[in-house]
Amino acid sequence: MAANVQDAIMLFGDSLTQAGWEEGGFGARLQHVYSRKLDVLNRGFSGYNTEWAIPVLEQCLANQYDQQHVPKIRLLVVWFGANDACIGPSPQHVPLPKFIENLKHIIILITPPPVNTYQRAADLNGRDPSLALDRMFETTKEYAEGVKAAAAASKVSVVDVWTAIWKAAGEREEGLSKYLWDGLHINADGYMVVYEALIETIKVKHHSLHYENLQPVFPPFVAFFLLSSLVDFLDRWTQVNQVK
Amino acid sequence: MAANVQDAIMLFGDSLTQAGWEEGGFGARLQHVYSRKLDVLNRGFSGYNTEWAIPVLEQCLANQYDQQHVPKIRLLVVWFGANDACIGPSPQHVPLPKFIENLKHIIILITPPPVNTYQRAADLNGRDPSLALDRMFETTKEYAEGVKAAAAASKVSVVDVWTAIWKAAGEREEGLSKYLWDGLHINADGYMVVYEALIETIKVKHHSLHYENLQPVFPPFVAFFLLSSLVDFLDRWTQVNQVK
Numbered sequence: 001m002a003a004n005v006q007d008a009i010m011l012f013g014d015s016l017t018q019a020g021w022e023e024g025g026f027g028a029r030l031q032h033v034y035s036r037k038l039d040v041l042n043r044g045f046s047g048y049n050t051e052w053a054i055p056v057l058e059q060c061l062a063n064q065y066d067q068q069h070v071p072k073i074r075l076l077v078v079w080f081g082a083n084d085a086c087i088g089p090s091p092q093h094v095p096l097p098k099f100i101e102n103l104k105h106i107i108i109l110i111t112p113p114p115v116n117t118y119q120r121a122a123d124l125n126g127r128d129p130s131l132a133l134d135r136m137f138e139t140t141k142e143y144a145e146g147v148k149a150a151a152a153a154s155k156v157s158v159v160d161v162w163t164a165i166w167k168a169a170g171e172r173e174e175g176l177s178k179y180l181w182d183g184l185h186i187n188a189d190g191y192m193v194v195y196e197a198l199i200e201t202i203k204v205k206h207h208s209l210h211y212e213n214l215q216p217v218f219p220p221f222v223a224f225f226l227l228s229s230l231v232d233f234l235d236r237w238t239q240v241n242q243v244k
Numbered sequence: 245m246a247a248n249v250q251d252a253i254m255l256f257g258d259s260l261t262q263a264g265w266e267e268g269g270f271g272a273r274l275q276h277v278y279s280r281k282l283d284v285l286n287r288g289f290s291g292y293n294t295e296w297a298i299p300v301l302e303q304c305l306a307n308q309y310d311q312q313h314v315p316k317i318r319l320l321v322v323w324f325g326a327n328d329a330c331i332g333p334s335p336q337h338v339p340l341p342k343f344i345e346n347l348k349h350i351i352i353l354i355t356p357p358p359v360n361t362y363q364r365a366a367d368l369n370g371r372d373p374s375l376a377l378d379r380m381f382e383t384t385k386e387y388a389e390g391v392k393a394a395a396a397a398s399k400v401s402v403v404d405v406w407t408a409i410w411k412a413a414g415e416r417e418e419g420l421s422k423y424l425w426d427g428l429h430i431n432a433d434g435y436m437v438v439y440e441a442l443i444e445t446i447k448v449k450h451h452s453l454h455y456e457n458l459q460p461v462f463p464p465f466v467a468f469f470l471l472s473s474l475v476d477f478l479d480r481w482t483q484v485n486q487v488k
């Protein structure tokens with residue numbers, strides 16, 4: 001059984017979160033910079049929208065009875081919208097007002113990335129059987145705006161990944177292919193943008209939680225050197241005093 | 245507070261484990277393939293030897309009172325030897341018999357990687373102030389043998405990273421620079437060897453724990469499609485029967 005020795009950052013979202021430990025992923029980068037300080041929990045659920053995710057979030061948070069035994073969530077990062085923004089009749093679709101309402105439950109929000117509909121259409125068309133395009137550039141953009149609206153209404157922080165990736169891509173849909181590997185999912189270059197935007201938000205809005213402002217839970221190994229030097233010194237001091 | 249929804253793999257070791265979430269690191273790779281199945285906990289402590297690590301391990305494992313509330317450790321991976329093998333008078337040095345004794349506490353063992361003393365000497369020499377070489381090729385090899393002896397004595401699994409990296413390097417010390425970035429610490433190519441060796445051991449010796457043999461804790465999103473289709477069907481069936 002794993003004792004509760006470190007508090008946690010919980011990353012809660014869809015496949016974009018679930019895949020955050022792929023090579024160059026933002027989850028792995030976060031776990032790296034927070035090593036010995038906070039655990040980073042992968043609570044990403046591929047394909048989920050906010051409607052399906054909320055009951056799961058309730059299970060991912062401890063009940064009153066268990067709270068004293070489990071890791072404290074120092075930061076809850078919520079990243080949805082990429083699936084809610086599916087256009088009807090997709091069963092993943094959640095209407096925009098309902099999506100915004102769903103998000104109001106929740107603490108750092110992240111906007112979904114822009115969709116490259118050229119890449120996405122080619123990817124879906126190439127499947128067996130081939131599938132029709134299920135996301136529109138403008139619709140996903142509206143859902144990104146929805147995340148920002150929910151953040152403003154709930155007075156929580158927001159990491160605007162949509163805008164960060166859009167700007168990085170030179171504000172051209174075709175330019176997004178540098179950051180998305182299939183028009184929807186983020187590659188290592190894209191996750192670098194996500195990681196930098198998230199860390200910047202932590203630095204500015206949650207300053208005391210920036211990894212540089214946290215001490216490792218267990219002491220650095222040099223502490224043992226100092227301790228063994230002190231023991232040596234006391235040994236010698238005792239010997240010298242006995243000789244006298 | 246994070247509820248206990250997933251069991252865990254705990255990676256317990258020194259800096260080689262702590263850095264396992266760097267780009268291409270084995271910890272990040274493991275967390276990726278185990279997403280929605282098991283959490284992978286980073287319990288790596290840079291510079292620690294087995295002597296300093298054992299009291300920390302006791303804190304990382306839950307006491308009897310807390311056991312019902314905390315994640316079950318499905319696999320404990322222990323990776324030490326790179327620091328214990330420091331040559332005297334380094335305070336990190338632990339004598340070989342003591343090192344083997346220390347390891348007998350513990351579940352999957354990993355051997356320390358071979359040292360490239362050319363790279364290590366150059367790295368230490370280039371520091372300010374410059375430092376003398378603190379590890380020998382043959383000594384670290386003996387500690388790798390010590391890990392295997394402890395594993396055999398305790399009848400636990402062992403991942404022989406020493407041999408895997410040595411073979412990958414063409415059994416030449418200079419060839420190790422492809423896998424080590426400073427003669428001691430492992431780069432992304434080296435962590436790929438570690439990851440493959442560890443997953444192979446899990447596959448062969450702990451078959452039911454291989455990620456392909458575990459089900460996600462929460463259902464895949466297609467389950468919601470089936471559920472909503474069933475609801476639709478029942479709706480229509482009721483309507484048809486009412487019309488009749």
